[in-house]
Amino acid sequence: MCAFYLPGGGVSEDIEQFREEVRVFIREALPDDLRRKVRREHAGFTPADTSRWMRILHERGWSCPSWPVEHGGPGWSFEQQYVFERELALNDAPHVSVFSAGMVGPALIEFGTEDQKERFLPGLANGDIILCQGYSEPDAGSDLASLKCRADRDGDDYVINGSKIWTSDATWANWMFGLFRTDSSGRKQHGITLLLVDMATPGISVHPIPTFEGGEELNQVFFENVRVPGANRLGPEHEGWSIGKYILSLERFGSAEVSRTMAMLDRVREIAAREPLRDGYLIDDADFSKKLVRAGIALRQVELTERRLLFAADDLGAEASLLKIKGTEVQQQVISLMVEALGPYGQLDPEDMSARDNAPLPDAAHHAGKVCFNLRKSTIWGGSSEVLRNIIARSVLELRS
Amino acid sequence: MTEGLTDDQKTFADSLDRLLTDTLPFARRQAAVATPGGFDEDVWRQLVELGCMAAAFPEEHGGLGGGPEELMIIGEKFGRHLVTGPFLASVVLGGHAVLFADSDAWKARVLPGVAGGTKKLALAWVERQARHDLHDVATSVRAANGRWVLSGRKDVVPGGAQADVIVVSARASGDRRDRDGIVLVAVPADAPGVVRLDERAHDGNRVSTILLDGVEVDETQLLTTPDRGLAVLERVIDHAIAYVCADAAGSMWQVFETTLEYLKTRQQFDRTLGSFQALQHRLVDLYIDCELSWSMVLDATQALDTPQRRHAVSSAKVAVGESARRVAEEGVQLHGGIGMTMDVPVGHHLKRAVVMNASFGDADHHLGLLASSPVSRESNHV
Structure with a gap:
């Protein structure tokens, strides 16, 4: 073996x-x-x-x-x-x-x-270039290939009109890599072109979309006659779908976020070892420590499967989707456990607390709740868990709808 | 399922799979389960010929020099084909108890027979009050007049009905729940004072209650010293857990594959059931469970002779046990009415999963072991 x-x-x-x-x-x-x-x-x-x-x-x-x-x-x-x-x-x-x-x-x-x-x-x-990803649109979410944001040829340039949404970090980014519609005559996967867009180009406006936990990472980006040189096209015209998918497949390699969740689980243990319970600490509680172990086992399954699939196979296909489905699921489980570990303090909003000298908990712990809400995103973006199940059903299980 | 295996191991796995496909179709398996012994003697002989009994034992004891990986290969195939019989009992439990214990005389006496298919062993460790705790041993072995006397009762002993020799965990000293003072004793099944009551487990196998009523043994039958018995027992049980996890994983893959095939062909509402997204997603979840479980099986198998053994084995038992049960239950559900019938395998896979979960410590037991181990308290990345 x-x-x-x-x-x-x-x-x-x-x-x-x-x-x-x-x-x-x-x-x-x-x-x-x-x-x-x-x-x-x-x-x-x-x-x-x-x-x-x-x-x-x-x-x-x-x-x-x-x-x-x-x-x-x-x-x-x-x-x-x-x-x-x-x-x-x-x-x-x-x-x-x-x-x-x-x-x-x-x-x-x-x-x-x-x-x-x-x-x-x-x-x-x-680190000079900060990127944002222009994939999703108001009417092209899970069904990404139906994107409509147009990039029309004008001499050597493309002129973009339309909008991208759920664009993380667009207010910070100086470049966008995006998929744009260059031809709508054929099947929807055809006629998509991948362009690198300088975010300083006139005609681009970025509108933040506050998320429910108070985050400011999401945006809608509007394009009005935004001129992009043809030299910024990555790959052939109209063939951007396959490159865009290639890029997404690279994302799915690390999207199980096993390492980060491992570190998070360690921090849950740290919190549990510090939170008082009865005459000892939370970590001494049989029920809570079993929850910790359960999360650890769930994570270990993803870790081992990631290792097995990544190292054993030359090319990783739709199997990678299962890593994202389970990895994000476990991550949400772990961050929820962190909030639970905080007991009554799990209800506190960090915005007010962390600035205070006499806050009841160390600074780091306060953010668990907020991050817990924020991480609801991970089963939605980069291919929602439901879309990924569709992909596995089609490519691995060879099921047809 | 064969990733990372050597060519010889792959050949062995293929041969075993072919043999079981050819000789043990489901109807014949059902017929075998209905016989008094609960397994097919003829198929068993062919398994012996293929080297299944010998595969995991060292050559010096009549084996083929393999180890945990061979047990894993066999487990996976047996799970797929719902094989019954005393393989777990004789080779994995009894055989490895003798192998890991310290009596060269007993190794020479029984292991070549086990490997060659002429002898069968069993291991008796479960007691009523102990639940899943290996160290809770009330059965006693006490010195009296230069002889030793073994008394007590062991329950759900796999393969007890077929065993020539039963290895019994017994307390030589200390209190009932002391970790020290436990020995393993080799007891011929026909020794005076041994009474056996056979019962049927859900998976078609036979298990026995063994009453030990003042069974006289001599010192040579003590396979370990009192400070070693528990360590040997734990090691054997961990090998058995890795084995049953492989078995459960094979069973899961089989359930997943047959359920998938069934849903691809079964027509309702003028379309195949497999075309409904709600069912597709459930099939995907079965597939994911299979993949994740197989990783845990590999991990437990390769950890058996390392310091990570306990952690990996308990983790696998929890994960694979729960997945096996979930997958089999889903398999029954997705089959619909036909899944409830005696003549379709899926329900029998569920029974196998239930037996697996009840054996060698359930999820809660292993979660408890893990929760109290220092490794779990400090970090996950062992």
Whole structure:
């Protein structure tokens, strides 16, 4: 069973040495304020923070773990990438930029022109470029291929008119990678083109959509005669659907968020070890500790399956969807457990509390509730759990509707 | 299901699957369950010939030099084909108890026979008051006049009816729930004072109550010292758990695949049932359960001889046990009325899952073990 023994399990000496190297680096390079935000389950964490962290990682050559050396990446093995991601999370460090390092960078390397690689890869790697994703539209959510936001040819340029919605971090982003309608004559998957759009282009307006927990990450983006040079098109005209899907498939690799949930579960344990109960602490309570164990087992199943699927298969198809379905489910379970661990203090809104010196709980704990609400998003975006089940039903189970 | 296996192991898995497909179709399996022994003697002989009994034992004891991975392969196939018979009892429990214990004489005496299919063993550890606790042992073995006397009662002993020798956990010293003072004793099934009452388990297997009424044994029958008995017993039971998890996972895959096929063909409302999204999503959830469970089986299997053994095995027992039951229940439901019938396998998979959950500690028991282990209190990433 050699194939199953090694991957990510940290058995070989080399990988343990690498792990230690990563730990030492994080200890020395991670700024305290970033660490604090991560420990608050990323409450208040902004794309500017990611950028800052990308810059720090970039100096070490580690900001884009999956990139090959010739494009400025570290040329790591799959196992090294896996360990790196795990160690970041377990040592309270932010993740690398998913859009830059994990999605658009690899797509540019795969499909981009030389000119595009030169223009974009350095900025993606060092944190200068902050991306937002222009996929969903008011009438194209789960049914993404029915998107209508138009990009009409005008000489060498495209002129965009229409709107994108649920655009995370659009107020921070200086570039958008988006899917736009360039032809509506054929089937809906045809005639979609992927463009890189400078967010400073005249005609773009960004309208924040407050989320119910008080978050400000979501936006609607409006385009009015927004002119984009043809040189910013990634891949062939009208063929953007497959590239867009390729980018989404890259997202699903890490979308189980196993490492982050592991770190969250550790923090639930920390809270449970500190919250008083009867003559001891919450963690001594048989019922609560069993809930912790249950969450740990649920997470372990996802972790092991991720390892198994990622390392065993050369190409990961729709099976990856199951990782996202279960990974996000477990993450929601863990963050809910964190709120539960806070007992009566689980009802407090952090906005008022964290500023006060005599707040009843340490700063970090307050944010659990808010993050718990925020994380309801994870089973919705990047392919809702229901859409992902449709994908598995169709591609793996070969069921037809 | 064969990822990471060696070519030899894959060949073995394929041969076993073919053998069971050819020789043990469901109707014949049902007929075998109805016989007094509850299993098909003829198929059993062929399993012996294929090397199933020998696969996991070292060559020096007449085995083929395999280990937990071979048990996993066999478990997965047996679960798929709903195989009954004393494999778990004799090879996994009794055989490994002798193998992990300390008596070279007994290893030489019984293991080649177990591996060769001429002898059957059993392990008797369950007691009424103990529920799932392995260390709660009231059955006693006491020295008297240079001999030892074994007294007590063991319940739900798998394969007791077929066993030539029964390995019994017994207390040599200390209080009923002490972790120290437990020994494993090898008792010939026909020894004076051994009384056996056979019963039928839901999965078609036979289990026995074993009454030990002043059974005289000598020192050579004590397979462990009192400070070693529990450790050996725990190790054996953990191997058995990994095995039944593999069995349950095979059973789950089988339920999932047959349910999927059924829903692809069964027509209602002028369309296949499998075209309804509500049912598709439930099938997807079965598929996900199968994949997640298989990961836990692999993890438990590979952890058996490592320091992570307890954590991995208990985690697998909880996860796979609950999934197996859920998948089988869903399988029955999605089959509809036909799923309730005796002549369709799906309900029998549910029975197997129920037996699996009741054996070797249920989810609550293992959650308790995990909750009280230091590893769980500190972190998840072991």
